[in-house]
Amino acid sequence: MENDDCLCISFLISKLANNLCPTDSSALSRAVDIMQKSSNNGARNYNSNTFQFRWIMELEKQRKSEHITILRKNINFLSKSLKHPDSLFYILDESRQNSHQSELPQLFSIPNLMPIHETSLPSDFIPVLQGMDGIDFKWSIAQKRFIYRTSISPNLYLITTQVGMIGCIVKSLNNFLDSDQENGISHQNTSVVIRDMLHRHFLFVASIQQKFSTLTAQQLYSLLLSPEIELLKAATIICSNLTHKKGCDLYNTLNTLSLHGDKNISTVATQMKEKCFEHIDSLIRTWASHGRVSDPYSEFFIKCDESIRQCSKWWQEKFTFIPEEKIPQSLNKDLLQKIFNSGKILNFLRNWAEPVNLTIDDSLPLDQFIEISTRETNDLFMNLMYKENKLMQVINDIHDYVLLQRGDFANSLLEIDHSNITRRLTNLIEIFSNHVIREIDFKIKNNDWQLVYQAFDPLSAIFGKVELDIYKTASQVLLKIKRAEYALVHADKSTRQLSVVFYEMLHFVQIIENFINIHIIKTSYKGFLEVLENPKSFDDILEAHKKHTKNIAIGCWLTKTGSSSRNALYRILENLELAVTSPAALPANYRLFKELVQKFYDTIYNQRPIGKELARPLLAMFRFIEPKISTYV
Known part of the structure; x- marks a missing residue:
């Protein structure tokens, strides 16, 4: 390149074409064509610095430092020798194949060239692009934006606005990052996405700073119109919706934003959502x-x-x-x-x-x-x-000995003097169960007998206070019925009248007893056992046990709505005990018995869901009962 041939424009054009497009054999002919057709056309005006900047960055990336000096010398010579050299540079640049735009990240590649005006760029742009104050370009707390405090050339209005906007974005994102410590770990994880975006942005600003003195306003503006800047904008919008949110609330907000119609918002929100869910x-x-x-x-x-x-x-x-x-x-x-x-x-x-x-x-x-x-x-x-903890055995013990489903045990219990029941109960149960059960206790309250089961940990997780209270109250009802039956069975039947009346009273008691035992307790227990034998989870056991105790509570009239029926039954049972203990007043007690049975029938008849089922056998057995017309379907 040191001989006189270097001064030949055609030679320089051919060398440029060969260096820039080494694999394109038609590059030189296209360059010549464009020179012939457009050499005197000044309609389109491009700045040669744009091409020089781009090509030199590529050569630096390829570490071809020896070519950079040659390239600068040739471009400088052509720029001085040709009337419109930029047309040649433009076509050569467009014809390159498999070339890399610059050493900047691909997101920041320079878009299509536009007419530009030479104006030096303020050095304040660099700190503002990083969200910091410059000398004259500073953050206004009142206006919440960057304000340029001195006059600038009209040619810089557009780029100054763009730089200020980016500075606001970066400052906003930095504020978001500063708040992540107090909003939890999920917020900190989410901030990783923002930190990564800002890190890449700062690298981009650093690469701009290296070439800042050679950039024009239009070139910088083109670089700042990048997809990455749009993603930063989207991140700012997202972060403004995450104030004081953490954990699952933060995740749900990001999940909603990930479905946003704006592609940039959706992309950033999805990345943040994934980090948040970690x-x-x-x-x-x-x-x-x-x-x-x-x-x-x-x-x-x-x-x-x-x-x-x-x-x-x-x-x-x-x-x-x-x-x-x-x-x-x-x-x-x-x-x-x-x-x-x-x-x-x-x-x-x-x-x-x-x-x-x-x-x-x-x-x-x-x-x-x-x-x-x-x-x-x-x-x-x-x-x-x-x-x-032998759950199945415990359930069976409650069924047999608290709910009196072992009839032989119930009869043996009633044969013991009530003052000795508490002391002898454990031994009595052991005789029938063949194992020691210390959790069952006997209590007398207001002349009412009760069998109480005390659940120990961890089985108390199943047998809570509500369920155990139902068992206790149900045992009270069943013991009242059983005591009345026992009294009638062992009552004085020396006369025909006593025998007939006591038989009728006993039959009433047995109808009630069989109904509760067979239709209520045993039916419910069967369904409960089906769940216990093959439970899917512990919650299934709890749910089945609650259902079982609820059925017992309804069937034994232990609920608030069943209290009137239970009280009516108690009055009958008290009448029966009085009839047994006072045979001389039998006619009066029998008349009272019929009145009380009629009231009991009237009370239960319209009671759902068991009233009508019990009313039928009572009506069939006792002809003195006046039937009722159902008030429900």
């Missing part, structure tokens, strides 16, 4: 494998009531879900319940049995992880209840 996912896996989590910022969707310490209240009240609208929207109800129960079982074992920590592969998808946890925790819990 912490929630970690909490879920820890809860489902250890039964407890470290949650200092209250970001988990399961909350704990530390005041609950009794085992009987523990399973139902210790842990609860946060409000439904704040639970992660991506988790279905079935999965949520499995998560909830798995951790609750492990926590239960830690408090009321031996602590267990599950070892499950964390690389598994969440649903598979929870399925394994559910299966293993259910096995552990069923083993605790069925094998270690």
